[in-house]
Amino acid sequence: MNTNLVDVKGVTKDFHNGKITVNALRGLDLVIHEGDFLAIVGPSGSGKTTLLNLIGALDVASSGDISIFGHDLMAMSRKQRAELRLTSLGFVFQAYNLIPVLTALENVKFVLELQGVDGGRHERAMSILEDLSLGELANRRPNEMSGGQQQRVAVARAIVARPRLVLADEPTANLDSENSEALLVMMRELRDKHGMTFVFSTHDPLVMAHATRVVTLLDGRVVSDETKNAGDAAGSAN
Amino acid sequence: MRDTLLAKFAFRTLGRNPRRTLMSIIGVGVGCSIVLYMTAFTRGGAEMRIRGISESGFGHARIAPATWDKTRDSDLRLEDWERDLDIANGMAGVKFTAPHSRTTALLAFGTRVAGVEMLGVDPESEKNTSRLIRVLSEGRYLEREDEGAVVIGTAIAERLEVELDDDLFITIAGAGGEMKYAMLRIVGIISTGSRTIDSTICHVTLSEMEQLTGYPGVGEITIVFNDPSYIDALTVRLGELLEGPDPVVSWKVVIPSQGGDMGSDAVFMNLLVGVVIVVAVLGVASAQLTAILERKREFAVLIALGMKGGQIVRLILIEAVAMGVLGGAAGLVIGLPFIYPGATQGYNFADMMGGDFVTEGVLFDPIVYADMGMWLIPLAFGIALFSTLVAGLYPAWYALRTNPTSALSLREA
Numbered sequence: 001m002n003t004n005l006v007d008v009k010g011v012t013k014d015f016h017n018g019k020i021t022v023n024a025l026r027g028l029d030l031v032i033h034e035g036d037f038l039a040i041v042g043p044s045g046s047g048k049t050t051l052l053n054l055i056g057a058l059d060v061a062s063s064g065d066i067s068i069f070g071h072d073l074m075a076m077s078r079k080q081r082a083e084l085r086l087t088s089l090g091f092v093f094q095a096y097n098l099i100p101v102l103t104a105l106e107n108v109k110f111v112l113e114l115q116g117v118d119g120g121r122h123e124r125a126m127s128i129l130e131d132l133s134l135g136e137l138a139n140r141r142p143n144e145m146s147g148g149q150q151q152r153v154a155v156a157r158a159i160v161a162r163p164r165l166v167l168a169d170e171p172t173a174n175l176d177s178e179n180s181e182a183l184l185v186m187m188r189e190l191r192d193k194h195g196m197t198f199v200f201s202t203h204d205p206l207v208m209a210h211a212t213r214v215v216t217l218l219d220g221r222v223v224s225d226e227t228k229n230a231g232d233a234a235g236s237a238n
Numbered sequence: 239m240r241d242t243l244l245a246k247f248a249f250r251t252l253g254r255n256p257r258r259t260l261m262s263i264i265g266v267g268v269g270c271s272i273v274l275y276m277t278a279f280t281r282g283g284a285e286m287r288i289r290g291i292s293e294s295g296f297g298h299a300r301i302a303p304a305t306w307d308k309t310r311d312s313d314l315r316l317e318d319w320e321r322d323l324d325i326a327n328g329m330a331g332v333k334f335t336a337p338h339s340r341t342t343a344l345l346a347f348g349t350r351v352a353g354v355e356m357l358g359v360d361p362e363s364e365k366n367t368s369r370l371i372r373v374l375s376e377g378r379y380l381e382r383e384d385e386g387a388v389v390i391g392t393a394i395a396e397r398l399e400v401e402l403d404d405d406l407f408i409t410i411a412g413a414g415g416e417m418k419y420a421m422l423r424i425v426g427i428i429s430t431g432s433r434t435i436d437s438t439i440c441h442v443t444l445s446e447m448e449q450l451t452g453y454p455g456v457g458e459i460t461i462v463f464n465d466p467s468y469i470d471a472l473t474v475r476l477g478e479l480l481e482g483p484d485p486v487v488s489w490k491v492v493i494p495s496q497g498g499d500m501g502s503d504a505v506f507m508n509l510l511v512g513v514v515i516v517v518a519v520l521g522v523a524s525a526q527l528t529a530i531l532e533r534k535r536e537f538a539v540l541i542a543l544g545m546k547g548g549q550i551v552r553l554i555l556i557e558a559v560a561m562g563v564l565g566g567a568a569g570l571v572i573g574l575p576f577i578y579p580g581a582t583q584g585y586n587f588a589d590m591m592g593g594d595f596v597t598e599g600v601l602f603d604p605i606v607y608a609d610m611g612m613w614l615i616p617l618a619f620g621i622a623l624f625s626t627l628v629a630g631l632y633p634a635w636y637a638l639r640t641n642p643t644s645a646l647s648l649r650e651a
């Protein structure tokens with residue numbers, strides 16, 4: 001543990017809409033450690049999604065440095081960033097995560113196919129679904145599943161390629177508390193058992209309750225960073 | 239099978255908006271069927287033209303003296319016609335040959351005269367290559383042993399007011415420019431069904447022609463090939479075999495205006511085909527683009543997951559191929575019911591235009607048959623696939639440009 005998975009240093013991000021410039025991030029510093037179950041919170045517009053987009057190699061910072069697994073993200077080409085996302089990052093989005101024409105199992109398998117994994121895709125995808133108690137959903141299409149079931153399948157898809165880091169932008173925003181709880185318990189187990197690292201952006205107190213660490217943003221900067229020790233078996237040095 | 243899900247993904251996407259997919263397929267199918275229909279009739283028309291030319295005694299090609307193409311002088315004779323004829327008859331792909339010689343003659347009976355181009359023929363060969371001589375209103379056609387015999391068309395007979403067994407007085411300019419005279423007995427009167435052609439026919443035997451003109455030998459050898467689709471190649475081949483002073487020219491050289499007409503038919507057809515394809519491409523492209531715009535978030539998710547540009551393009555092109563295959567099938571289903579009657583009953587131009595179908599001595603069949611064959615299948619799928627693939631390019635390029643950050647935020651949904 002204690003390894004720095006992600007190191008964000010003095011990052012800014014500006015959006016230009018015609019004459020108006022929005023400074024979404026204004027010199028943000030953040031270190032993400034292996035095994036973090038990190039909730040990024042803050043008021044609407046504080047820059048949570050923007051930060052996740054940058055860490056997830058979906059967007060490029062205006063200035064500053066981001067290193068991810070020791071690689072300088074700013075120096076990567078579009079193609080290298082796509083490769084990084086495919087092999088080392090998992091994503092869970094707020095909604096419309098799954099490809100509607102593919103079943104739960106196919107959605108999970110599809111990531112393996114994109115990775116060029118040749119043999120055993122079916123077995124690997126199925127065993128992930130079963131590990132997450134989603135076996136019965138295997139042959140259902142997204143429109144035949146509840147929102148909570150879809151989000152859990154999305155987690156299965158995010159982790160099937162064994163990424164080092166899973167990013168989730170408000171994953172519980174469209175779920176009721178029961179489904180949110182189930183989703184969080186599932187992810188927390190993955191983190192506890194397999195040491196996977198999760199980063200969420202959220203407004204949901206339930207997510208904060210499960211988090212081992214809560215980082216608060218305000219106006220594009222980190223204003224507080226709390227690590228909870230109680231009940232945190234994996235621990236964190238900070 | 240590395241890309242099984244990609245293909246499944248693409249196929250199932252077509253089922254997402256079945257009405258739009260069906261409309262696109264029908265659009266491609268209709269465009270395709272129009273192209274098939276036009277091509278079938280253009281090919282049928284070309285076939286009719288070549289058949290008409292061939293059966294009017296012109297054949298598919300002609301061995302002619304070297305300077306004939308420039309001078310068109312009917313008094314020219316081949317260097318070694320017997321060798322030429324042997325080689326032509328011995329070549330694979332040659333169906334019939336017919337030697338001819340020509341001269342300009344004045345026919346007279348009493349006080350009435352008519353100028354014609356007199357044709358010297360080998361009666362046996364002529365029966366194989368020309369359909370013009372098959373119907374006689376009176377008498378018989380020439381035979382090899384005939385001496386002092388002539389066969390003329392009904393229109394000439396009427397003009398000269400002659401009957402069977404009357405003797406015609408013939409005047410020609412023979413070898414060395416001296417005038418030659420002869421009496422020939424009418425043994426047959428030909429009725430082709432076309433007055434224009436019937437006013438030009440005046441046949442004698444080759445040996446009669448030699449005697450009349452004083453020019454020995456034969457002026458040209460008409461060639462009919464087994465398969466008219468290979469006229470150009472066979473003409474070249476025969477020329478190589480002859481390798482002598484007597485060249486071979488195809489019917490396009492013999493009757494250049496017919497070749498030109500066929501060429502302009504083809505250009506017009508290609509233009510129409512081009513327009514139809516452009517319309518189909520634009521239609522499908524706009525439907526595809528709408529579909530891609532609706533799937534913007536989906537592409538954002540795919541790109542966020544790390545799907546590469548090439549894979550996205552492949553996804554969209556598989557959709558296009560599937561649509562192309564269905565569109566091609568639709569084209570055949572829509573087109574064949576129109577082409578089939580065109581191929582079996584034909585389309586009668588006589589009803590539309592009236593009169594005979596004669597130009598430059600060629601008697602055409604007024605009924606054009608659509609050419610219906612297996613070639614329609616690859617053409618249908620070729621056009622449909624071309625249209626849907628081209629139509630898929632812009633939408634694919636658009637999908638590639640999707641910003642993956644829109645997958646995370648609901649902002650751009």
Ligand SMILES: Nc1ncnc2c1ncn2[C@@H]1O[C@H](COP(=O)(O)OP(=O)(O)OP(=O)(O)O)[C@@H](O)[C@H]1O
Binds near residue numbers: 023024044047201
């Ligand atoms: N593509 C964009 N174009 C222009 N401005 C943007 C864009 N994305 C984000 N912003 C602006 O950047 C700032 C930060 O936005 P961001 O989406 O990161 O906030 P957030 O913390 O995720 O908010 P929320 O809790 O509402 O999701 C906001 O002022 C937003 O309007």
Ligand SMILES: [Mg+2]
Binds near residue numbers: 647
């Ligand atoms: Mg947000």
